[in-house]
Amino acid sequence: MPPVATSPGATSRIVTELVCGFCGLGCDDLEVQVQGRAVRPRIACPQAAALLERSDGAPPLPRVAGRETSLEEAAARAGSLLAASRSAVFSGLGADVDGLRGVFDLAMRFGASFDHAASSGLFRNLDTLQRRGWIATTLAEVRNRCDLLVVVGADPTPDFARFFERALPAASGDPQESDEAPLFTNRAHPRRVVFLGDLAGPAARAALAGHDVTHSPVPPALLADAMAGLNAFVDGRSVKTLGGAFDGALGAALAELAGALRAARYAVFTWNAGALDPAEGERIVGHAAAMVAKLNETTRAAVFPLGGRDNLIGAHQMALWRFGYPLRTLVAHGEASHAPGLYATSRAVRDADLLLHVSAFRPDAPPAFSSGPLIALAHPHTEFPREPDVFIPVGTPGIDHAGQVFRMDSVVCLPLVKLREAGLASVAQAAAAILQAGRAP
Numbered sequence: 001m002p003p004v005a006t007s008p009g010a011t012s013r014i015v016t017e018l019v020c021g022f023c024g025l026g027c028d029d030l031e032v033q034v035q036g037r038a039v040r041p042r043i044a045c046p047q048a049a050a051l052l053e054r055s056d057g058a059p060p061l062p063r064v065a066g067r068e069t070s071l072e073e074a075a076a077r078a079g080s081l082l083a084a085s086r087s088a089v090f091s092g093l094g095a096d097v098d099g100l101r102g103v104f105d106l107a108m109r110f111g112a113s114f115d116h117a118a119s120s121g122l123f124r125n126l127d128t129l130q131r132r133g134w135i136a137t138t139l140a141e142v143r144n145r146c147d148l149l150v151v152v153g154a155d156p157t158p159d160f161a162r163f164f165e166r167a168l169p170a171a172s173g174d175p176q177e178s179d180e181a182p183l184f185t186n187r188a189h190p191r192r193v194v195f196l197g198d199l200a201g202p203a204a205r206a207a208l209a210g211h212d213v214t215h216s217p218v219p220p221a222l223l224a225d226a227m228a229g230l231n232a233f234v235d236g237r238s239v240k241t242l243g244g245a246f247d248g249a250l251g252a253a254l255a256e257l258a259g260a261l262r263a264a265r266y267a268v269f270t271w272n273a274g275a276l277d278p279a280e281g282e283r284i285v286g287h288a289a290a291m292v293a294k295l296n297e298t299t300r301a302a303v304f305p306l307g308g309r310d311n312l313i314g315a316h317q318m319a320l321w322r323f324g325y326p327l328r329t330l331v332a333h334g335e336a337s338h339a340p341g342l343y344a345t346s347r348a349v350r351d352a353d354l355l356l357h358v359s360a361f362r363p364d365a366p367p368a369f370s371s372g373p374l375i376a377l378a379h380p381h382t383e384f385p386r387e388p389d390v391f392i393p394v395g396t397p398g399i400d401h402a403g404q405v406f407r408m409d410s411v412v413c414l415p416l417v418k419l420r421e422a423g424l425a426s427v428a429q430a431a432a433a434i435l436q437a438g439r440a441p
Contacts, residue, residue, distance in 0.1 A: 025163060025408060039052055048161075060380050092357045095315075103358055103431050104322050152197055152288060153197040170209060170210040192211065220277050223284055233255050268303070271305060359378045363378070397416045399420065
């Protein structure tokens with residue numbers, strides 16, 4: 001890790017037991033060194049370390065058409081642009097709970113459709129949840145009860161680096177005494193993990209050392225068919241109607257896995273919906289939900305969908321609470337209209353006359369847009385394809401200000417603490433300034 005520049009006279013301090021708000025796992029054991037405005041990670045996964053690190057340099061000022069200005073002037077210009085808009089789109093939505101509340105206040109005041117940058121996987125999951133329902137579990141239940149974990153599709157480690165460490169920790173020393181040991185599974189035996197799809201990468205293998213890890217490689221294009229075959233085996237149906245793909249080694253592996261699922265005390269299917277083939281994702285998730293429903297007739301089983309970076313779940317929960325609909329909703333004239341295909345950012349920007357982009361957790365650029373003004377409430381290090389009409393650099397929750405984010409399993413809202421004083425407005429403060437400017441005579 002490169003050295004972080006610090007002020008010579010700044011006092012250094014170590015902050016421990018930090019909650020991470022970046023990927024959705026909500027790890028609460030991070031450790032950083034803070035000196036002045038500089039933040040240097042000491043204990044964190046690679047993704048969190050890169051996103052936590054800060055130099056001691058002064059942050060950029062707000063800009064209007066490339067000219068540095070005050071927050072008040074930038075907010076006034078943003079308010080006037082929003083007031084003139086007739087089809088605004090709010091994208092990104094990477095903010096803490098208070099920031100999202102402020103952004104939705106803007107949508108209520110000016111009218112806009114809104115979507116989160118990481119919502120594609122969420123909506124693949126929601127389609128199955130709405131159509132047939134499912135039995136889901138929590139991270140704590142996976143950790144304490146799961147004896148068979150089926151990882152469907154890609155190895156999730158690149159996106160959720162500590163998932164296996166958090167969900168299936170390897171007990172150290174005497175498993176009866178270790179704090180890492182599960183509460184309810186047999187502590188004397190390793191738990192089984194089956195990768196159905198991609199092979200486990202080196203980091204996943206290291207995290208799962210001591211567990212029984214097996215692989216059933218399946219190309220992404222055939223994963224939905226493999227899940228259909230496994231579903232048939234679990235249900236006791238013939239797979240002959242599915243073609244000859246299950247006559248060889250794959251069929252034998254799926255038949256064996258089906259038997260293991262029926263024998264397990266608490267089986268869990270997990271997947272990263274954002275990494276699934278968009279054309280087949282809903283089928284894959286649907287088969288997982290169907291198998292869980294069947295298995296619960298005789299044993300216990302559940303799904304644990306992975307996702308939720310940059311407080312995606314918080315945005316989903318906030319939208320449901322405020323408007324009665326999830327993300328990909330239009331708010332206009334005091335009414336809300338939900339259309340997940342029409343108001344997905346990639347589709348909505350085609351008809352937009354203004355784009356407001358929010359990304360406080362990472363320097364993600366806004367989607368391509370050239371049909372009107374661009375307002376960015378964004379990470380100070382964001383590189384823009386074109387200069388925004390208004391750029392308000394905002395602080396990161398858990399670094400520049402306190403906040404709250406939802407964990408990916410939706411059951412826990414986690415507190416983030418402030419690490420430094422950088423002089424950056426929060427998304428909530430920036431949104432409030434714009435709202436106030438829009439109300440001015």
